[in-house]
Amino acid sequence: MSTTGKQSPVLLAENVVLARGGKRFARLPDLSLSPRQTVALVGPSGCGKTTALLALAGVTRPSEGRIEIDGVDVWKLARSGRDGFRGRRIGLVFQSFHLVDALSVAQNVRLAAQCAGHPLREPNRLEKLLAQLDLSALRDRRVDRISHGQAQRVAVARALLNRPAVVLADEPTSALDDANTAELMSLLAQSAAQSDAALVVATHDRRVLDAVETVVEMQALP
Amino acid sequence: MMATMLAFAYLRRRWGQALLSILVGALGIAAVSTAFVGFDALPEAAERSWGGVDLVVGPKGSALDLVLCCALHVADPQGLVSQKAAMAVARHPLVRVAAPIALGDNVEGWRIVGTTPDLLKVYRATLARGTIWDKPLQAVLGARAANALHLKLGDHFIGAHGLAAGGEMHSQFPYTVVGVLAPTGSALDRLVLCDIETVRLIHRAHAAEEAAETGIAENTVNLPDAATAVVVSYKSPVAAMLMPRLVNASPELSAGSPTFEIARLMSYLRPLTVAVTALGLLLVAIAAAGAAAGLMATMNARTRDLALLRALGATPAAVALVAFAEAAIIALAALALGSALTWLFLTLAENALLDRTGLLLKPVIDMGDVFRLIGFTFLVAFLAALVPSIRASHASIEELLQS
Secondary structure, X not given: OOEEOOOOOOEEEEEEEXXXXXXXXXXXXXXXXXXOOEEEEEOOOOOOHHHHHHHHOOOOOOOEXXXXXXXXXXXXXXXXXXXXXXXXXXXXXXXXXXOOOOOEHHHHHHHHHHHOOOOOOOOOHHHXXXXXXXXXXXXXXXXXXXXXXXXXXXXXXXXXXXXXXXXXEEOXXXXXXXXXXXXXXXXXXXXXXXXXXXXXXXXXXXXXXXXOOEEXXXXXXX | OHHHHHHHHHHHHOHHXXXXXXXXXXXXXXXXXXXXXXXXXXXXXXXXXXXXXXXXXXXXXXXXXXXXXXXXXXXXXXXXXEHHXXXXXXXXXXXXXXXXXXXXXXXXXXXXXXXXXXXHHHOOOOEEEEOOOOOOOEEEEOHHHHHHHOOOOOOEEEEEXXXXXXXXXXXXXXXXXXXXXXXXXXXXXXXXXXXXXXXXXXHHHHHHHHHHHHOOOOHHHHOOOEEOEEEEEEOXXXXXXXXXXXXXXXXOEEEEOHHHHHHHHHHXXXXXHHHHHHHHHHHHHHHHHHXXXXXXXXXXXXXXXXXXXXHOOOOHHHXXXXXXXXXXXXXXXXXXXXXXHHHHHHHHHHHHHHHHHOOOOOOOOOHHHHHHHHHHHHHHHHHHHHHHHHHHHOXXXXXXXXX
Protein backbone atom coordinates (compact mmCIF):
# COMPACT_ATOMS: atom_id res chain seq x y z
CA MET A 1 0.00 0.00 0.00
CA SER A 2 1.33 3.49 -0.71
CA THR A 3 0.27 6.83 0.53
CA THR A 4 0.70 9.90 -1.60
CA GLY A 5 0.25 13.47 -0.35
CA LYS A 6 -0.52 16.58 -2.42
CA GLN A 7 2.54 18.65 -1.40
CA SER A 8 6.16 17.65 -2.03
CA PRO A 9 6.84 14.69 0.28
CA VAL A 10 8.79 15.09 3.52
CA LEU A 11 9.09 11.32 3.78
CA LEU A 12 9.60 9.04 0.84
CA ALA A 13 10.20 5.30 1.23
CA GLU A 14 10.50 3.18 -1.90
CA ASN A 15 11.05 -0.55 -2.17
CA VAL A 16 12.37 -0.80 1.36
CA VAL A 17 13.16 -4.35 2.40
CA LEU A 18 14.26 -5.15 5.92
CA ALA A 19 16.69 -7.86 6.92
CA ARG A 20 17.57 -9.46 10.24
CA GLY A 21 20.78 -11.43 10.63
CA GLY A 22 21.35 -11.11 6.87
CA LYS A 23 17.92 -12.60 6.06
CA ARG A 24 15.24 -10.50 4.37
CA PHE A 25 12.09 -10.77 6.45
CA ALA A 26 9.76 -7.84 5.78
CA ARG A 27 8.89 -5.23 3.22
CA LEU A 28 7.83 -1.68 4.13
CA PRO A 29 5.00 -0.52 1.90
CA ASP A 30 6.02 2.51 -0.16
CA LEU A 31 5.31 5.78 1.60
CA SER A 32 5.14 9.35 0.40
CA LEU A 33 4.07 11.71 3.16
CA SER A 34 3.45 15.45 3.00
CA PRO A 35 3.74 17.77 6.02
CA ARG A 36 0.95 17.24 8.57
CA GLN A 37 0.01 13.86 7.13
CA THR A 38 -0.44 11.01 9.62
CA VAL A 39 0.04 7.33 9.02
CA ALA A 40 -0.08 4.21 11.17
CA LEU A 41 2.28 1.34 10.43
CA VAL A 42 0.56 -1.76 11.67
CA GLY A 43 1.17 -5.46 11.95
CA PRO A 44 1.51 -8.15 14.59
CA SER A 45 4.37 -8.19 17.07
CA GLY A 46 7.69 -9.15 15.47
CA CYS A 47 6.57 -8.19 11.96
CA GLY A 48 9.26 -5.53 11.68
CA LYS A 49 7.47 -2.30 12.61
CA THR A 50 10.21 -1.12 14.95
CA THR A 51 12.92 -2.16 12.47
CA ALA A 52 11.09 -0.15 9.82
CA LEU A 53 11.07 2.91 12.10
CA LEU A 54 14.79 2.39 12.76
CA ALA A 55 15.38 2.29 9.02
CA LEU A 56 13.35 5.49 8.52
CA ALA A 57 15.30 7.11 11.38
CA GLY A 58 18.66 6.26 9.81
CA VAL A 59 19.62 3.81 12.55
CA THR A 60 19.30 0.35 10.96
CA ARG A 61 20.25 0.08 7.30
CA PRO A 62 17.59 -1.63 5.15
CA SER A 63 18.86 -4.34 2.84
CA GLU A 64 17.18 -2.68 -0.15
CA GLY A 65 15.32 0.47 -1.08
CA ARG A 66 15.55 4.21 -0.73
CA ILE A 67 14.46 6.45 2.14
CA GLU A 68 14.32 10.21 1.75
CA ILE A 69 13.48 12.61 4.54
CA ASP A 70 12.97 16.22 3.50
CA GLY A 71 14.54 15.42 0.13
CA VAL A 72 17.71 13.88 1.63
CA ASP A 73 18.54 10.24 0.99
CA VAL A 74 19.15 9.23 4.59
CA TRP A 75 21.27 6.19 3.81
CA LYS A 76 23.62 8.09 1.52
CA LEU A 77 24.75 10.26 4.44
CA ALA A 78 27.88 9.35 6.40
CA ARG A 79 27.25 8.01 9.92
CA SER A 80 27.99 11.27 11.74
CA GLY A 81 25.98 13.23 9.16
CA ARG A 82 23.11 10.80 9.61
CA ASP A 83 23.20 11.26 13.41
CA GLY A 84 23.02 15.02 13.07
CA PHE A 85 20.37 14.83 10.39
CA ARG A 86 18.22 12.56 12.56
CA GLY A 87 18.56 15.01 15.44
CA ARG A 88 17.51 17.96 13.30
CA ARG A 89 14.86 16.56 10.94
CA ILE A 90 13.37 13.52 12.68
CA GLY A 91 11.45 13.60 15.96
CA LEU A 92 11.26 10.37 17.94
CA VAL A 93 8.63 9.36 20.49
CA PHE A 94 9.25 6.12 22.34
CA GLN A 95 6.91 3.64 23.92
CA SER A 96 8.06 4.45 27.45
CA PHE A 97 8.99 8.09 26.61
CA HIS A 98 12.63 7.64 27.73
CA LEU A 99 13.07 10.91 29.56
CA VAL A 100 16.30 11.58 31.48
CA ASP A 101 15.25 11.41 35.14
CA ALA A 102 18.17 13.54 36.32
CA LEU A 103 17.03 16.52 34.24
CA SER A 104 14.15 18.97 34.50
CA VAL A 105 11.26 19.20 32.05
CA ALA A 106 12.86 22.10 30.15
CA GLN A 107 16.29 20.41 30.13
CA ASN A 108 14.77 17.21 28.73
CA VAL A 109 13.10 19.13 25.92
CA ARG A 110 16.21 21.22 25.22
CA LEU A 111 18.24 18.00 24.96
CA ALA A 112 16.82 17.54 21.45
CA ALA A 113 18.55 20.70 20.25
CA GLN A 114 21.74 20.00 22.18
CA CYS A 115 22.08 16.43 20.91
CA ALA A 116 21.52 17.59 17.35
CA GLY A 117 24.20 20.26 17.81
CA HIS A 118 21.58 22.59 16.50
CA PRO A 119 21.03 25.93 18.27
CA LEU A 120 17.41 26.97 18.28
CA ARG A 121 17.03 29.68 15.65
CA GLU A 122 13.42 30.42 16.48
CA PRO A 123 13.19 32.77 19.46
CA ASN A 124 11.30 31.31 22.42
CA ARG A 125 10.66 28.02 20.59
CA LEU A 126 11.14 26.07 23.81
CA GLU A 127 8.87 28.33 25.86
CA LYS A 128 6.17 28.35 23.16
CA LEU A 129 6.25 24.58 22.91
CA LEU A 130 6.06 24.19 26.69
CA ALA A 131 3.09 26.58 26.74
CA GLN A 132 1.42 24.79 23.84
CA LEU A 133 1.71 21.48 25.70
CA ASP A 134 0.71 23.00 29.04
CA LEU A 135 4.12 22.37 30.58
CA SER A 136 5.25 25.93 31.40
CA ALA A 137 4.48 25.61 35.10
CA LEU A 138 6.56 22.44 35.27
CA ARG A 139 9.56 23.67 33.30
CA ASP A 140 12.04 23.40 36.18
CA ARG A 141 10.60 20.29 37.81
CA ARG A 142 12.59 17.08 37.52
CA VAL A 143 10.83 14.59 35.29
CA ASP A 144 10.84 11.84 37.92
CA ARG A 145 8.46 14.09 39.85
CA ILE A 146 5.81 14.56 37.20
CA SER A 147 2.81 12.44 36.25
CA HIS A 148 2.62 9.91 33.42
CA GLY A 149 0.49 12.22 31.33
CA GLN A 150 2.89 15.11 31.85
CA ALA A 151 5.81 12.85 30.87
CA GLN A 152 3.97 12.02 27.62
CA ARG A 153 3.73 15.70 26.82
CA VAL A 154 7.43 16.25 27.60
CA ALA A 155 8.33 13.43 25.19
CA VAL A 156 6.16 15.01 22.49
CA ALA A 157 7.68 18.46 23.12
CA ARG A 158 11.18 17.00 22.81
CA ALA A 159 10.28 15.29 19.53
CA LEU A 160 8.94 18.54 18.08
CA LEU A 161 11.50 21.07 19.39
CA ASN A 162 13.70 21.12 16.29
CA ARG A 163 10.66 21.41 13.97
CA PRO A 164 11.35 18.01 12.41
CA ALA A 165 10.07 17.05 9.00
CA VAL A 166 8.84 13.73 10.34
CA VAL A 167 7.83 12.45 13.77
CA LEU A 168 8.29 8.71 14.26
CA ALA A 169 6.44 7.21 17.22
CA ASP A 170 7.04 3.62 18.29
CA GLU A 171 4.12 1.91 20.08
CA PRO A 172 3.30 5.09 22.03
CA THR A 173 0.01 3.76 23.37
CA SER A 174 0.82 0.17 24.27
CA ALA A 175 0.60 0.72 28.02
CA LEU A 176 -2.28 3.20 28.00
CA ASP A 177 -5.99 2.83 28.64
CA ASP A 178 -8.52 3.97 26.06
CA ALA A 179 -8.90 7.50 27.36
CA ASN A 180 -5.16 8.09 27.55
CA THR A 181 -4.63 6.48 24.15
CA ALA A 182 -7.11 8.90 22.59
CA GLU A 183 -5.57 11.83 24.43
CA LEU A 184 -2.00 10.97 23.39
CA MET A 185 -2.87 10.33 19.75
CA SER A 186 -4.77 13.58 19.58
CA LEU A 187 -1.83 15.39 21.17
CA LEU A 188 0.68 13.80 18.81
CA ALA A 189 -1.34 14.49 15.68
CA GLN A 190 -2.18 18.07 16.64
CA SER A 191 1.34 18.92 17.78
CA ALA A 192 2.91 17.40 14.68
CA ALA A 193 0.48 19.32 12.49
CA GLN A 194 1.27 22.59 14.31
CA SER A 195 4.95 21.96 13.61
CA ASP A 196 4.28 21.03 9.95
CA ALA A 197 5.64 17.54 10.55
CA ALA A 198 4.38 14.26 9.11
CA LEU A 199 3.59 11.61 11.72
CA VAL A 200 4.34 7.90 11.45
CA VAL A 201 3.10 5.71 14.29
CA ALA A 202 4.27 2.11 14.45
CA THR A 203 1.66 0.17 16.43
CA HIS A 204 -0.20 -3.04 16.82
CA ASP A 205 -2.87 -1.14 18.77
CA ARG A 206 -6.04 -0.96 16.73
CA ARG A 207 -7.32 1.95 18.88
CA VAL A 208 -4.78 4.21 17.17
CA LEU A 209 -6.20 3.72 13.73
CA ASP A 210 -9.05 6.20 14.18
CA ALA A 211 -6.60 8.99 14.96
CA VAL A 212 -4.58 8.74 11.74
CA GLU A 213 -5.41 9.46 8.12
CA THR A 214 -3.82 6.38 6.62
CA VAL A 215 -3.01 2.88 7.76
CA VAL A 216 -0.33 0.78 6.10
CA GLU A 217 0.45 -2.82 6.95
CA MET A 218 3.91 -4.34 7.10
CA GLN A 219 4.40 -7.11 4.58
CA ALA A 220 6.12 -10.27 5.75
CA LEU A 221 8.45 -11.91 3.24
CA PRO A 222 8.51 -15.66 2.81
CA MET B 1 27.42 22.14 27.07
CA MET B 2 25.14 19.10 26.91
CA ALA B 3 27.83 16.91 28.44
CA THR B 4 28.43 19.39 31.27
CA MET B 5 24.71 19.77 31.97
CA LEU B 6 24.19 16.01 32.07
CA ALA B 7 27.37 15.43 34.07
CA PHE B 8 26.27 17.91 36.76
CA ALA B 9 22.78 16.41 36.82
CA TYR B 10 24.13 12.87 37.18
CA LEU B 11 26.61 13.92 39.86
CA ARG B 12 23.81 15.61 41.80
CA ARG B 13 21.93 12.33 41.77
CA ARG B 14 24.88 10.34 43.14
CA TRP B 15 26.34 13.14 45.23
CA GLY B 16 27.44 10.88 48.11
CA GLN B 17 29.62 8.72 45.90
CA ALA B 18 30.92 11.75 44.00
CA LEU B 19 31.72 13.56 47.25
CA LEU B 20 33.69 10.54 48.48
CA SER B 21 35.74 10.45 45.27
CA ILE B 22 36.35 14.19 45.55
CA LEU B 23 37.41 13.92 49.22
CA VAL B 24 39.79 10.99 48.70
CA GLY B 25 41.23 12.62 45.57
CA ALA B 26 41.66 15.94 47.39
CA LEU B 27 43.45 14.24 50.30
CA GLY B 28 45.79 12.53 47.84
CA ILE B 29 46.48 15.77 46.00
CA ALA B 30 47.03 17.58 49.32
CA ALA B 31 49.41 14.87 50.57
CA VAL B 32 51.49 14.97 47.38
CA SER B 33 51.62 18.75 47.13
CA THR B 34 52.26 19.27 50.85
CA ALA B 35 55.12 16.77 50.71
CA PHE B 36 56.61 18.44 47.64
CA VAL B 37 56.20 22.04 48.76
CA GLY B 38 56.94 21.41 52.45
CA PHE B 39 60.07 19.34 51.96
CA ASP B 40 61.34 21.79 49.35
CA ALA B 41 60.84 24.69 51.75
CA LEU B 42 62.46 23.00 54.74
CA PRO B 43 66.13 23.39 53.70
CA GLU B 44 65.49 27.03 52.84
CA ALA B 45 63.88 27.58 56.24
CA ALA B 46 66.95 26.03 57.87
CA GLU B 47 69.28 28.16 55.76
CA ARG B 48 67.39 31.30 56.78
CA SER B 49 67.67 30.18 60.39
CA TRP B 50 71.41 29.58 60.49
CA GLY B 51 71.94 32.99 58.87
CA GLY B 52 75.63 33.80 58.40
CA VAL B 53 76.96 30.78 60.33
CA ASP B 54 79.20 28.80 58.00
CA LEU B 55 80.75 26.53 60.59
CA VAL B 56 80.21 25.52 64.21
CA VAL B 57 83.29 24.53 66.18
CA GLY B 58 82.42 22.50 69.27
CA PRO B 59 83.44 19.51 71.35
CA LYS B 60 84.08 16.13 69.76
CA GLY B 61 80.82 14.49 68.83
CA SER B 62 78.07 14.63 66.26
CA ALA B 63 78.46 17.39 63.69
CA LEU B 64 74.70 17.36 63.09
CA ASP B 65 74.03 17.86 66.82
CA LEU B 66 76.44 20.81 66.80
CA VAL B 67 74.58 22.43 63.92
CA LEU B 68 71.13 21.75 65.41
CA CYS B 69 72.23 23.11 68.78
CA CYS B 70 74.40 26.07 67.90
CA ALA B 71 73.36 27.18 64.40
CA LEU B 72 69.63 26.39 64.37
CA HIS B 73 69.18 26.49 68.19
CA VAL B 74 66.71 23.60 68.18
CA ALA B 75 68.71 20.96 70.12
CA ASP B 76 70.62 20.70 73.38
CA PRO B 77 74.40 21.11 73.70
CA GLN B 78 76.52 17.96 73.76
CA GLY B 79 79.44 19.30 75.81
CA LEU B 80 81.83 22.18 76.30
CA VAL B 81 84.98 23.44 74.68
CA SER B 82 87.69 25.83 75.74
CA GLN B 83 86.93 29.18 74.15
CA LYS B 84 90.61 29.85 73.79
CA ALA B 85 91.29 26.56 71.99
CA ALA B 86 88.28 26.91 69.68
CA MET B 87 88.94 30.57 68.88
CA ALA B 88 92.58 29.75 68.14
CA VAL B 89 91.48 27.47 65.30
CA ALA B 90 88.82 29.91 64.17
CA ARG B 91 91.27 32.77 63.92
CA HIS B 92 92.26 32.10 60.33
CA PRO B 93 92.78 34.37 57.30
CA LEU B 94 89.83 32.69 55.51
CA VAL B 95 87.48 33.48 58.41
CA ARG B 96 85.54 36.75 58.28
CA VAL B 97 84.42 36.66 61.93
CA ALA B 98 84.00 34.15 64.76
CA ALA B 99 82.14 34.37 68.06
CA PRO B 100 81.97 32.02 71.05
CA ILE B 101 78.58 31.07 72.43
CA ALA B 102 77.67 29.70 75.84
CA LEU B 103 74.25 28.14 76.38
CA GLY B 104 72.61 26.89 79.52
CA ASP B 105 69.87 29.29 80.60
CA ASN B 106 66.57 30.54 79.31
CA VAL B 107 63.92 33.10 80.00
CA GLU B 108 60.41 31.63 79.63
CA GLY B 109 61.84 29.11 77.16
CA TRP B 110 63.77 31.69 75.09
CA ARG B 111 67.46 30.81 75.04
CA ILE B 112 69.94 33.05 76.81
CA VAL B 113 73.20 33.00 74.85
CA GLY B 114 76.42 34.31 76.33
CA THR B 115 78.63 35.60 73.54
CA THR B 116 80.68 38.52 72.28
CA PRO B 117 79.45 41.45 70.13
CA ASP B 118 81.04 39.66 67.16
CA LEU B 119 78.02 37.36 67.06
CA LEU B 120 76.07 40.28 65.58
CA LYS B 121 78.69 40.44 62.80
CA VAL B 122 78.28 36.70 62.14
CA TYR B 123 74.57 37.21 61.53
CA ARG B 124 75.06 40.71 60.02
CA ALA B 125 72.54 41.89 62.63
CA THR B 126 71.91 45.48 63.68
CA LEU B 127 70.37 47.04 66.75
CA ALA B 128 66.84 48.34 66.36
CA ARG B 129 66.90 50.06 69.73
CA GLY B 130 69.39 50.62 72.58
CA THR B 131 73.02 49.55 72.69
CA ILE B 132 75.15 46.46 72.94
CA TRP B 133 76.03 45.19 76.43
CA ASP B 134 79.12 46.56 78.13
CA LYS B 135 78.60 45.06 81.58
CA PRO B 136 77.60 41.68 82.98
CA LEU B 137 73.87 41.02 83.29
CA GLN B 138 72.98 43.35 80.45
CA ALA B 139 70.93 41.72 77.73
CA VAL B 140 70.20 42.39 74.06
CA LEU B 141 67.05 40.68 72.78
CA GLY B 142 66.39 39.18 69.39
CA ALA B 143 63.36 40.73 67.67
CA ARG B 144 60.95 37.79 68.17
CA ALA B 145 62.12 37.17 71.74
CA ALA B 146 61.57 40.84 72.65
CA ASN B 147 58.14 40.76 71.15
CA ALA B 148 57.12 37.49 72.82
CA LEU B 149 58.55 38.40 76.23
CA HIS B 150 57.03 41.94 76.06
CA LEU B 151 60.33 43.38 77.26
CA LYS B 152 61.56 46.85 76.43
CA LEU B 153 64.71 48.80 77.15
CA GLY B 154 65.36 49.13 80.86
CA ASP B 155 63.14 46.20 81.82
CA HIS B 156 64.50 43.47 84.08
CA PHE B 157 64.07 39.72 83.88
CA ILE B 158 65.34 36.62 85.63
CA GLY B 159 66.91 33.72 83.79
CA ALA B 160 66.21 30.07 84.58
CA HIS B 161 68.57 27.11 84.50
CA GLY B 162 68.41 24.88 81.42
CA LEU B 163 67.21 25.51 77.89
CA ALA B 164 63.53 24.74 78.44
CA ALA B 165 61.10 26.83 80.48
CA GLY B 166 60.50 25.78 84.07
CA GLY B 167 64.09 25.43 85.31
CA GLU B 168 65.46 26.69 88.58
CA MET B 169 65.42 30.51 88.63
CA HIS B 170 68.71 32.42 89.02
CA SER B 171 66.92 35.04 91.11
CA GLN B 172 70.05 36.65 92.46
CA PHE B 173 71.13 37.57 88.90
CA PRO B 174 68.52 39.89 87.34
CA TYR B 175 69.22 40.96 83.77
CA THR B 176 68.56 44.43 82.37
CA VAL B 177 67.47 44.92 78.77
CA VAL B 178 69.84 47.36 77.05
CA GLY B 179 69.15 46.64 73.40
CA VAL B 180 66.74 45.03 70.93
CA LEU B 181 67.94 43.71 67.57
CA ALA B 182 66.30 44.38 64.22
CA PRO B 183 64.67 41.23 62.74
CA THR B 184 67.08 39.07 60.73
CA GLY B 185 64.83 36.12 59.86
CA SER B 186 67.45 33.88 61.49
CA ALA B 187 67.70 31.99 64.77
CA LEU B 188 69.19 35.16 66.27
CA ASP B 189 65.68 36.63 66.43
CA ARG B 190 64.78 33.98 69.03
CA LEU B 191 67.82 34.51 71.27
CA VAL B 192 68.53 36.63 74.31
CA LEU B 193 72.17 37.73 74.12
CA CYS B 194 74.46 38.77 76.89
CA ASP B 195 78.16 38.89 77.60
CA ILE B 196 79.65 35.37 77.75
CA GLU B 197 81.14 36.15 81.14
CA THR B 198 77.61 36.66 82.51
CA VAL B 199 76.68 33.05 81.68
CA ARG B 200 79.93 31.80 83.18
CA LEU B 201 79.40 33.92 86.31
CA ILE B 202 75.89 32.58 86.85
CA HIS B 203 76.91 29.01 86.12
CA ARG B 204 79.91 29.15 88.39
CA ALA B 205 77.62 30.32 91.18
CA HIS B 206 75.06 27.64 90.34
CA ALA B 207 77.75 24.95 90.14
CA ALA B 208 79.19 26.05 93.46
CA GLU B 209 75.73 25.82 95.05
CA GLU B 210 75.19 22.35 93.62
CA ALA B 211 78.68 21.22 94.57
CA ALA B 212 78.02 22.39 98.11
CA GLU B 213 74.78 20.38 98.14
CA THR B 214 75.98 17.25 96.36
CA GLY B 215 79.74 17.32 96.69
CA ILE B 216 80.13 16.86 92.89
CA ALA B 217 81.85 19.63 90.94
CA GLU B 218 80.64 20.57 87.39
CA ASN B 219 83.32 20.75 84.68
CA THR B 220 82.61 24.44 84.09
CA VAL B 221 84.48 24.99 87.28
CA ASN B 222 87.41 23.06 85.88
CA LEU B 223 87.18 24.87 82.51
CA PRO B 224 87.14 28.61 83.30
CA ASP B 225 86.77 29.69 79.65
CA ALA B 226 84.09 27.08 78.89
CA ALA B 227 81.94 27.71 75.84
CA THR B 228 79.33 25.59 74.08
CA ALA B 229 80.84 26.32 70.67
CA VAL B 230 82.33 28.94 68.41
CA VAL B 231 80.32 29.99 65.40
CA VAL B 232 82.27 31.02 62.34
CA SER B 233 81.48 33.05 59.24
CA TYR B 234 83.80 32.58 56.27
CA LYS B 235 85.51 35.30 54.33
CA SER B 236 85.84 33.07 51.27
CA PRO B 237 84.04 29.96 50.05
CA VAL B 238 87.44 28.28 49.85
CA ALA B 239 87.30 28.09 53.65
CA ALA B 240 84.51 25.51 53.34
CA MET B 241 87.06 23.07 51.95
CA LEU B 242 89.78 23.80 54.47
CA MET B 243 88.29 24.79 57.81
CA PRO B 244 86.31 21.65 58.73
CA ARG B 245 89.40 19.50 58.12
CA LEU B 246 91.54 21.89 60.15
CA VAL B 247 89.10 21.80 63.08
CA ASN B 248 88.55 18.05 62.95
CA ALA B 249 92.31 17.52 63.07
CA SER B 250 92.22 18.83 66.64
CA PRO B 251 91.85 16.07 69.27
CA GLU B 252 89.28 18.12 71.25
CA LEU B 253 87.25 19.87 68.57
CA SER B 254 84.87 18.93 65.84
CA ALA B 255 83.32 20.99 63.08
CA GLY B 256 79.74 21.11 61.89
CA SER B 257 78.87 22.78 58.59
CA PRO B 258 75.18 23.77 58.52
CA THR B 259 75.01 23.47 54.72
CA PHE B 260 76.48 19.99 54.71
CA GLU B 261 74.70 18.66 57.79
CA ILE B 262 71.24 19.93 56.76
CA ALA B 263 71.73 18.47 53.28
CA ARG B 264 72.63 15.19 55.00
CA LEU B 265 69.60 15.46 57.27
CA MET B 266 67.34 16.11 54.26
CA SER B 267 68.78 13.06 52.54
CA TYR B 268 67.75 11.04 55.63
CA LEU B 269 64.27 12.56 55.34
CA ARG B 270 64.03 11.79 51.61
CA PRO B 271 62.44 8.34 52.21
CA LEU B 272 59.79 10.10 54.29
CA THR B 273 59.07 12.46 51.37
CA VAL B 274 58.86 9.47 49.06
CA ALA B 275 56.55 7.65 51.50
CA VAL B 276 54.20 10.65 51.86
CA THR B 277 54.22 11.18 48.09
CA ALA B 278 53.51 7.49 47.50
CA LEU B 279 50.68 7.63 50.02
CA GLY B 280 49.28 10.68 48.23
CA LEU B 281 49.52 8.97 44.85
CA LEU B 282 47.85 5.92 46.33
CA LEU B 283 44.97 8.08 47.55
CA VAL B 284 44.68 9.69 44.10
CA ALA B 285 44.64 6.19 42.57
CA ILE B 286 41.97 5.07 45.06
CA ALA B 287 39.91 8.15 44.19
CA ALA B 288 40.34 7.42 40.49
CA ALA B 289 39.38 3.78 40.98
CA GLY B 290 36.35 4.85 43.03
CA ALA B 291 35.35 7.37 40.38
CA ALA B 292 35.88 4.80 37.62
CA ALA B 293 33.85 2.16 39.48
CA GLY B 294 31.14 4.74 40.14
CA LEU B 295 31.11 5.78 36.50
CA MET B 296 31.02 2.16 35.31
CA ALA B 297 28.15 1.35 37.63
CA THR B 298 26.20 4.45 36.66
CA MET B 299 26.96 3.93 32.97
CA ASN B 300 25.25 0.56 33.24
CA ALA B 301 22.28 2.22 34.87
CA ARG B 302 22.33 4.92 32.22
CA THR B 303 22.53 2.77 29.12
CA ARG B 304 18.98 3.90 28.31
CA ASP B 305 19.82 7.61 28.70
CA LEU B 306 22.96 7.32 26.61
CA ALA B 307 21.16 5.45 23.84
CA LEU B 308 18.52 8.18 23.95
CA LEU B 309 21.20 10.81 23.34
CA ARG B 310 22.35 8.83 20.31
CA ALA B 311 18.76 8.55 19.10
CA LEU B 312 18.36 12.31 19.45
CA GLY B 313 21.33 12.85 17.16
CA ALA B 314 24.33 12.99 19.51
CA THR B 315 27.47 11.51 17.98
CA PRO B 316 29.26 8.65 19.81
CA ALA B 317 31.99 11.14 20.74
CA ALA B 318 29.45 13.55 22.25
CA VAL B 319 27.97 10.70 24.32
CA ALA B 320 31.43 9.59 25.44
CA LEU B 321 32.06 13.17 26.53
CA VAL B 322 29.40 12.83 29.24
CA ALA B 323 31.57 10.30 31.11
CA PHE B 324 34.67 12.47 30.61
CA ALA B 325 32.79 15.55 31.82
CA GLU B 326 31.76 13.76 35.01
CA ALA B 327 35.33 12.63 35.68
CA ALA B 328 36.64 16.11 34.85
CA ILE B 329 34.20 17.76 37.27
CA ILE B 330 35.29 15.35 40.03
CA ALA B 331 38.95 16.05 39.17
CA LEU B 332 38.38 19.81 39.19
CA ALA B 333 36.59 19.71 42.53
CA ALA B 334 39.31 17.45 43.97
CA LEU B 335 41.98 19.88 42.73
CA ALA B 336 40.20 22.86 44.28
CA LEU B 337 39.64 21.10 47.60
CA GLY B 338 43.15 19.58 47.46
CA SER B 339 44.65 23.06 46.98
CA ALA B 340 42.68 24.38 49.93
CA LEU B 341 43.81 21.42 52.07
CA THR B 342 47.42 21.94 50.96
CA TRP B 343 47.22 25.55 52.05
CA LEU B 344 45.71 24.45 55.38
CA PHE B 345 48.31 21.71 55.97
CA LEU B 346 51.20 24.03 55.08
CA THR B 347 49.85 26.78 57.34
CA LEU B 348 49.52 24.29 60.21
CA ALA B 349 53.03 22.95 59.51
CA GLU B 350 54.38 26.51 59.28
CA ASN B 351 52.89 27.44 62.67
CA ALA B 352 53.93 24.17 64.34
CA LEU B 353 57.49 24.45 63.01
CA LEU B 354 57.76 28.08 64.04
CA ASP B 355 56.43 27.33 67.53
CA ARG B 356 58.59 24.26 68.13
CA THR B 357 61.82 25.07 66.31
CA GLY B 358 61.62 28.72 65.31
CA LEU B 359 62.15 27.70 61.68
CA LEU B 360 60.19 29.96 59.37
CA LEU B 361 58.79 27.84 56.57
CA LYS B 362 58.09 29.95 53.50
CA PRO B 363 56.50 27.57 51.00
CA VAL B 364 57.11 28.57 47.41
CA ILE B 365 54.64 27.33 44.82
CA ASP B 366 56.41 26.27 41.65
CA MET B 367 54.02 26.91 38.75
CA GLY B 368 55.68 24.09 36.81
CA ASP B 369 54.74 21.69 39.63
CA VAL B 370 51.21 23.14 39.72
CA PHE B 371 50.73 22.50 36.00
CA ARG B 372 52.23 19.01 36.37
CA LEU B 373 49.80 18.28 39.22
CA ILE B 374 46.83 19.57 37.21
CA GLY B 375 47.95 17.54 34.20
CA PHE B 376 48.42 14.43 36.33
CA THR B 377 44.99 14.82 37.97
CA PHE B 378 43.23 15.23 34.63
CA LEU B 379 45.21 12.32 33.18
CA VAL B 380 44.00 10.11 36.04
CA ALA B 381 40.44 11.41 35.49
CA PHE B 382 40.76 10.69 31.77
CA LEU B 383 41.93 7.13 32.45
CA ALA B 384 39.12 6.62 34.98
CA ALA B 385 36.56 7.74 32.39
CA LEU B 386 38.08 5.92 29.43
CA VAL B 387 36.32 2.55 29.73
CA PRO B 388 32.95 4.00 30.85
CA SER B 389 33.07 6.50 27.99
CA ILE B 390 33.87 3.82 25.41
CA ARG B 391 30.92 1.83 26.71
CA ALA B 392 28.78 4.96 26.59
CA SER B 393 29.71 5.64 22.98
CA HIS B 394 28.51 2.15 22.04
CA ALA B 395 25.05 2.74 23.48
CA SER B 396 22.58 1.01 21.18
CA ILE B 397 19.62 2.91 19.76
CA GLU B 398 18.11 -0.32 18.52
CA GLU B 399 18.01 -1.74 22.05
CA LEU B 400 16.45 1.49 23.29
CA LEU B 401 13.68 1.39 20.71
CA GLN B 402 13.11 -2.27 21.25
CA SER B 403 13.11 -2.04 25.07
